[in-house]
Amino acid sequence: MNVGLVTVLFVASGLVAVGAFVAVWRRDLSHALAGLPLMFGGAGTAFVGVSRFGAVSSPQVLGQEVAVLLSIVGLAAVALGVGLAGREASR
């Protein structure tokens, strides 16, 4: 049993696709926001995988740094969306 970059990229593409599916499948727009962290998680997985297996001339922390940034951006986007939805619903 082995894990390579292709395996990681397959999982990353699956996460991005599942996130997009969640975003379009839920009728409630606010809950469609739940697809955002999944898509960001998939993108971060691709970055971490490339930095783990593909980076040969640079430290691995660059891809990990992007993954951390994407996690924060995903949380911020969901918070912004829930806040906007709450403001719109209270009008």
Next chain:
Amino acid sequence: MDSLHAIGFYMSSGLSVAGGLAVAFLQGRGRRALALAVAGVGVAGIYTSLSAGFAGVAALVSFAGCALLLAGPSYRAIEPAVSGRWRQIGALAAAALFAALAWSAFRGAFAGPWTGYSPWILGGDGSGASQVGRLLFTHDALSADAVGALVLVALVGATAVWRGRERRP
């Protein structure tokens, strides 16, 4: 990667994808938030098995925060006036996105040693997608971060302007 990390990677991958699908299909706000948290545990496990422990902790905190936001009292539902046919088209688009990304992963330059396929390179003079990707991922990672943040801010600003115009009589 040793067998223990490989098993952890595959289990975490299954957990994250299953949690994501549960977010789409489960009924009830609390259950969906719990499923999102489970997906976060899976993503954190993927990161950890790829020797990115700190990124795993950040992903876990991020997913937990998203789950709390979606299950919290400040949540308000907004129902758009969109027919079910558009949602079905969107679901098909998500499937097409997965197919395109999986094909790219399979045919990418990195896949050569594992699959035997020749790399998909547009040009041999350094203008190919793989070279650009390597450059963005390694040397210019911070610049790519800045561009991504700029795009996000622009999208949020465009959304705010659009909604402001929509409210005008």
